[in-house]
Amino acid sequence: MPRVLIDSVLCKGCERCVGACPQRILGLSKELNAKGYYPALVLHQPRCIGCCLCAITCPDSAVQVGLNGNQYKLFEY
Amino acid sequence: MELVFKNTTGLVSVPRHYCPGCTHGVIHRMVAEVIEELGVRESAVGISPVGCSVIAYNYFNCDMQQAAHGRAPALATGIKRVRPDLTVFTYQGDGDLASIGTAETVQAANRGEKVTVIFVNNAIYGMTGGQMAPTTMPGQVTTTSPAGRDVNHCGYPIRVVELLATLRTPAYLVRVSAHDEVHLVQAKQAIRKAFRYQLEGRCFSFVEVLSICPTNWGLSPAEASQWLANTMIPYYPLGEIKTPDDGPVTEAHHAQ
Amino acid sequence: MGEKKLLKGCEAIGEAAIQAGAKAFFGYPITPQSEVPEYLSKRLPEVGGVFLQAESEVAASNMLYGAAGAGVRIFTTTSSPGYSLMQEAVSYMAGSELPCVIVNIVRGGPGLGGILPGQGDYKQATRGGGHGDYRTPVLAPSTVQEAADLMIDAFDIADKYRNPVLVLGDGLIGQMMEPVEFKQRSTQVVEKPWATTGAKGRPPNIVNSLYLDAPTLERHNIKLKAKYDAIEKDERRWEEYGNTGKLDILLVAYGTVARVCKTAVDEMTKQGIRVGLFRPISLYPFPDAELRSAARQAKAILDIELSTGQMIDDVKAAVEGRVPVHYYGRVGGIVCTPEEVAFHAGRVIKGEQVYTIGEYAGLVTALTA
Known part of the structure; x- marks a missing residue:
């Protein structure tokens, strides 16, 4: 099972990951972080396919993706 | 749990100062990832420009020099010529590279310096507050073109990659875009290829990355990405414009 | 003791730099010093060095910045209008504390002036020349032999203080032929742990003159001032x-x-x-x-x-x-x-x-x- 890990301290709430997610499982928190942004949030983790596009598109190195088990490599990055 | 996408050791883990949605951060990360993947972090020397990415020297986890406005290719030349064993790259914006540093850019390319130039084109001066750049689109409103860029007054945006492609010296010249995830995947390949060409001692390598500037464009990051796709890409076509493997090179004429 | 050779001032300057361990020359032709790049374009490759003709003095001086930052002994030669163009990089090098040697074979000015000897660049040379609060040591030879000697000293001073050093001559010194002897010097290898040579087994080195925080920049300026005070105390000739x-x-x-x-x-x-x-x-x-x-x-x-x-x-x-x-x-x-x-x-x-x-x-x- 893949898992999206968002660093809510580094996130600036630009929503690039929200738009990039093919599964539409990301959104913004309703609470401000210390910098005054609404950080990104995983709304429905089980639907994640581990494509990493959220992490690829993040300008602030705020997203990492973890994996338990095996997964098909979807594309070359 | 194994991390299948983890933060690169090519970057220092500190918060970066860029505005929300600014793609400088993504481009930094991709360059740093390539440096890590190719195993050259300990031989890399980066050169930061003047502009928004001036303090890139605090972000890349390798040796860095900070250049005067537009002079990064000259610094890169100086370093690479005396230390060809180092992996040298510059990271420059459009004002830095395509305006004040035009001479250094063209001449470094023409000499075929074995360095890699990362050229971030966001069609505006970001750091100084949204003034017109040499790459600003026709009609684009900036703080120094309040009625939109008038091409009769200041000419058309410069297509740097195409300009450099006219030089006979072999080079790897490519234009990619950072506006969405699909194009980022392609951009990463281009950056990797550019560094590979340097490591092989093949040629000057130059990656123009179309980039968004939500703050100075006055758009949300999502709108900015749309604007880039609709406005910039038609004018700045993506793809490899020149590779060192291109075509039969005609021999120079010799006296018989 | 080395043997005496009859050399033109410009050639003596180029040869002295090689004797001092200079690894590369980046420069741009300008009268009356073009004999230096001409001499070095032949001589430097013979000793495994690098000669590169830059597209301008602006680029040449910034190539110096890069190479000096990479820790090698580096120099260029120019004449008045060219030195004006180099002020950007000289200021950056002073700010970033990079050692290098620049020779200005002064001609008459202002503007394009003339190509005959002059001393009109004295204030530009001795007051820093570019923007910001900095100084460069300036050595002024009056014979070809002294030009050769001072060139070698200039590299030592530059490395000692991590600062650009200027050798100020004129067309007469550059064009005159005199017997020159290159004294055998104990060329000490100066460690440059600050240089950008690849961050292997150490944290990254950063060559930089930007300090956005005012108190930090003030501390940097005070540090530079202490260096100039030491130069004023110890380098008078x-x-x-x-x-x-x-x-x-x-x-x-x-x-x-x-x-x-x-x-x-x-x-x-x-x-x-x-x-x-x-x-x-x-x-x-x-x-x-x-x-x-x-x-x-x-x-x-x-x-x-x-x-x-x-x-x-x-x-x-x-x-x-x-x-x-x-x-x-x-x-x-x-x-x-x-x-x-x-x-x-x-x-x-x-x-x-x-x-x-x-x-x-x-x-x-x-x-x-």
């Missing part, structure tokens, strides 16, 4: 020639002019005039206390320059008003003769008004018409 002690007149001149003055001193001494020459070799730091001491028993000073009067401000500041300071000079590429110097010195001794530069030039024109 001068020569005294001719008579010392009680003097009818003390001539003050540097570079080519000092050479002319030496002949004048010899001639005047033969005529029973008590005359001496004080020749600053380091123009920054200016040997002010030494000049003050040399001028203590002089009745007057005559400052002679190939400019309309630039070093004279340093001379006046040095003697603190204790001795009257007169000026005589030629510009436009005209070098004054020993007879001319003796003539004007004679007027000072007799208490007569020294001709202004315009009056004397007019007088000469009238006489030769």
Whole structure:
């Protein structure tokens, strides 16, 4: 099972990951972080396919993706 | 749990100062990832420009020099010529590279310096507050073109990659875009290829990355990405414009 | 001891840099120093060095920045208009504390000026030249041999203080042929742990002059000032020639002019005039206390320059008003003769008004018409 890990301290709430997610499982928190942004949030983790596009598109190195088990490599990055 | 996408050791883990949605951060990360993947972090020397990415020297986890406005290719030349064993790259914006540093850019390319130039084109001066750049689109409103860029007054945006492609010296010249995830995947390949060409001692390598500037464009990051796709890409076509493997090179004429 | 070779000043400068361990030269042709890049384009590859002709002085000086930052001994040569273009990189190198050597073979100015010898770049050389609060040590040779010696010293000073060092010559020094001997020097390898040589087994090195935080920038400036204070204390060089002690007149001149003055001193001494020459070799730091001491028993000073009067401000500041300071000079590429110097010195001794530069030039024109 893949898992999206968002660093809510580094996130600036630009929503690039929200738009990039093919599964539409990301959104913004309703609470401000210390910098005054609404950080990104995983709304429905089980639907994640581990494509990493959220992490690829993040300008602030705020997203990492973890994996338990095996997964098909979807594309070359 | 194994991390299948983890933060690169090519970057220092500190918060970066860029505005929300600014793609400088993504481009930094991709360059740093390539440096890590190719195993050259300990031989890399980066050169930061003047502009928004001036303090890139605090972000890349390798040796860095900070250049005067537009002079990064000259610094890169100086370093690479005396230390060809180092992996040298510059990271420059459009004002830095395509305006004040035009001479250094063209001449470094023409000499075929074995360095890699990362050229971030966001069609505006970001750091100084949204003034017109040499790459600003026709009609684009900036703080120094309040009625939109008038091409009769200041000419058309410069297509740097195409300009450099006219030089006979072999080079790897490519234009990619950072506006969405699909194009980022392609951009990463281009950056990797550019560094590979340097490591092989093949040629000057130059990656123009179309980039968004939500703050100075006055758009949300999502709108900015749309604007880039609709406005910039038609004018700045993506793809490899020149590779060192291109075509039969005609021999120079010799006296018989 | 090495053997003596007959060399042009420009060639001696290039060869001396190689002897000092310079690994590369980035430069741009400009008269009257183009013989240096010409010589080095052949010579540097022979010793495994790099010669590269840059697209401009702006680029050449920024190539110096890059290479100096990578920790190698590096230098360039240029002439007045070219040195103006290099001010950007010189300021950045001073700010980033990078060692390098730059030779300015000064010609007449302002603007494109002329290609004959001049000393009109004195203030640009000794006051930093570019933007910001910095200094560069300036060494002014008056013979080809001294140019070769000072080149080698310049690299040591640059490395010692991590600062650009300027060697200030003129067309005469550059074009003149004289026997030169390259003394065997113990070339010490200077460790440069700050250089960008690849972050292997250490944290990244950053070569930079940007300090956005005001207190940090102030601390940086204070650190630079301490360095300039140390340079002012330890790097003063001068020569005294001719008579010392009680003097009818003390001539003050540097570079080519000092050479002319030496002949004048010899001639005047033969005529029973008590005359001496004080020749600053380091123009920054200016040997002010030494000049003050040399001028203590002089009745007057005559400052002679190939400019309309630039070093004279340093001379006046040095003697603190204790001795009257007169000026005589030629510009436009005209070098004054020993007879001319003796003539004007004679007027000072007799208490007569020294001709202004315009009056004397007019007088000469009238006489030769």
